[in-house]
Amino acid sequence: MSKTHVSTTINGDPVEFLADPGMTLLDALRDELELTGSKEGCGSGDCGACSVILDGRLVCSCLVLAPEAEGRRVETIEGLANGSRLHxxxxxxxxxxxxxxxxxxxxxxxxxxxxxxxxxxxxxxxxxxxxxxxxxxxxxxxxxxxxxxxxxxxxxxxxx
Amino acid sequence: MSDVLDRPDIGHNADDHLKVVGTRPIRPDGADKVTGRAAYGADFNMPGQLVGKVLRSPHAHARIVSIDAKKARALPGVKAVITGADFPNLADEFHEGGEAASNLRDMAMNVIARDKALYHGHAVAAVAAISSAIADEALALINVTYEVLPHVVEVEDAMAEGAPLLHPRMFTEGLEAKPDKPSNVAKRNRIARGDLDAGFAAADVIVEGRYTTKATHQGYIEPHATVASWAADGQCNVWSSSQGQFMVRTYCAKVLGKEISDIRVTPAEIGGGFGGKTVIYLEPLALALSRESGHPVKMIMSREEVFRATGPTSGAVMHVRLGAKKDGTLTAADVELKYQAGAFPGSPVGAGSMTALACYDIPAFRITGYDVVTNTPKVAAYRAPGAPISAFAVESAMDDLALKLGIDPIALREKNAVHNGTKAAYGPTFQNIGYVETLQAIRDTEHYRTPLGPNQGRGMAVGFWFNVGGESTAAVNINEDGTAVVVTGNPDIGGSRASMAMMAAETLGIAVDKVRPMVADTASIGFSMLTGGSRTTFATGMAVVQSAEKVIAELKRRAALIWDVNVDHVMWKDGSAWCLDPAKADEKPLSLEAIAGQSARTGGPITGQTSLNAQGAGPGFAVHLCDVEIDPETGHVTVLRYSAAQDVGKAIHPAYVEGQIQGGVAQGVGWALNEEYIFDRDGHMENAGFLDYRVPVASDLPMIDAILVEVANPRHPFGAKGVGEAPIVPPLAAVANAVRRATGVRMADLPLSPPKIRAVLDAKGG
Missing domain, CATH: 1.10.150.120 ([2Fe-2S]-binding domain)
Known part of the structure; x- marks a missing residue:
């Protein structure tokens, strides 16, 4: 099973990673990019603990495939504060x-x-x-x- | 719903002498939790770690004939496969954990099945592999031969003659005569006082009913997760999310046959527990997989596994019979409670029995409880374990009594209320309780006087929880710049770091932001029982205050050295030492910072540590008032308004006390209206996910008015009582009583879901 190369923007920064075709965006954030602020409470889109903003739209990152982030903008909890100033x-x-x-x-x-x-x-x-x-x-x-x-x-x- | 802006003033403090306790500072662990930096169970990783996964029984009850793991072991990337045979067989041994005693043998068998799988989802084997996908593939290659056995789910079915037996050598304890046949009833308990027949004979009216509740899950949003490392020298490290790192250490040592000193457990941040993380599931499996594979192993449960294999609380069937005089005076009460324990004995029916009549002074009563094993997941503690269930039955019956007699429900409770000096139904004599004050607080609300509209009803109910103390250790270490670190061994599940820091700051006389609280691993602080039983702010808080007092004694001694006076001539006040020696009247006060800065010259670091076994936790009483509206079209119940008063002793951080009350109410409302384990004919849970097991969401609830009644507990330095559990006791009945008054029909089977409401309305021709 070959991996997909994904180029995306996370919290304003350009990011690249390799994803299995079935990998969720949540797993990519947590396991590939070490952005563990997004949480998995259910893996089925019912609890919202993995909520991120994808091109301005609120999504459950456990219901988005990682390759779908290609060319898009992802906002996560790690990018909510402005530097050390809390939102x-x-x-x-x-x-x-x-x-x-x-x-x-x-x-x-x-x-x-x-x-x-x-x-x-x-x-x-x-x-x-x-x-x-x-x-x-x-x-x-x-x-x-x-x-x-x-x-x-x-x-x-x-x-x- | 109340106005969003009607907050009490931040910084309000009723007790003039207190500067920190009773205020609402920002919690010390807050910034990490709003930025995603706080590390929960699944957020920790080790180099070279493997992924561990569990094979679970597809049957509710089956003999495990054989397990063939050859193919799984041969799969490339699989590093270990374990079964029950890889664990020692333990003898019965009971361990007091802080919430309820656990039989370690049963816990070990629940961690991984041996000869029988006792519920759908019971762990049967586990694998460790280099990836999640390979671990899944390996699970599918394990060939387990089962002999499927008849199963039983419902509590009364399990008690019936001829029911399938889970444990063929289990005989009911607590009966007058030793039974000659095995049974699924593990134990019968009884609490009784007075002449029951005479009590009922003296009654002018009698009400009675049969009440049922379903198994419900704690529903913490964080699934169980752990990383475990078993090194080549046998030394073990465990990182896990639990309510007690020492509990994890003790249980892992027992289940694996290790010495306690071989295991170090580091507590992760915990993403909710509510009692459900007072036991272990994954940790010993991960350790055994690490031992077999030679690598660290990480394990995370799926939400489905959480539902199928971790503790819900009991479903129950109950009978209540109450006798009273025309004026409402109770003359007799007979309460029978049958609680599902799940696969092993240990339902919370004991606590359910002890709390059932704890709010009432009744001359004659009998409470009988049955602890019944069933082919369902072993129950775990859930917030005031057992009490909401029995309170649902008793408070529903009390509401019927109020209706029958035409008495205001609060007045009926007041007439029969326990007071200071009343011998509680469960034994001790109450002291320093604030029950009638809490009833009065609800009576005084504007809520209680507000008129209702059509299809609306208002219900009230009361609840009791013991609260506990127990063993705790805390250390207060003074830094060289005069700031302080407070170290405890209790995971912070709802803001306890804040209350620990506040109590230390208040005692030392310094600002709360000069105190950093931390939760240490098992090698870095002395033993502490787990966070449960609403014990942490009371018992661990007591250890923190005593440690701070030891620090103050040492600071006074150092100041005496600096001034060259007798220590009796040194006073500690407002964070400084004051010289009272008339011969040294010119000495200026020495601040904590000044003394700490010279500590090397006066004897070295300044620290204080206390280990104690706290007694005298003050019990909590809660009185709740709930308005509902029924949609006659759909049968949907909307909670319109909710007020919850509670005797909290003294609120250390009032915002987090309110939060405990509001959270308990929300869980109770879910239990009353939506939540239930639904099993199919094969004993499989049909709704093992948050879509179908529906916990309350934001749009289901109104604002929840938390009313703090402060009747101080003199056994605590600041008067605190446990607050976390009492608030889940009344809501089941408060909601049901509101529905009763809205519909005119007593509904005694939870949850009060729309189809059941519709059926009632249809039967009324509505």
């Missing part, structure tokens, strides 16, 4: 105690970023439905929703 979503997750074990957090942050990129002023209901693909078993979502709403408000403020 407002990351900062608000910390301030609101919106994580307990933290395993779902990278996926939830990427899903939240995709939401706020598309809708800077979501209602609570919109946040809840947008994040319905990201399971969190620790928090009951309460503080996550508050953190996302608060980050949205801060990002709107920054734009003014």
């Amino acid at each position: 407002p979503l990351q900062q608000k997750f910390l301030e609101h105690a919106a994580l307990q074990c933290g395993f779902c957090t990278p996926g939830l942050l990427m899903a939240s970023k995709a939401l706020l990129d598309a809708n800077p002023d979501p209602t609570e209901t919109e946040v809840r439905y947008w994040l319905a693909g990201n399971l969190c078993r620790c928090t009951g979502y309460d503080k996550i929703i508050r953190a996302v709403m608060d980050a949205a408000a801060e990002l709107r403020q920054e734009r003014v």
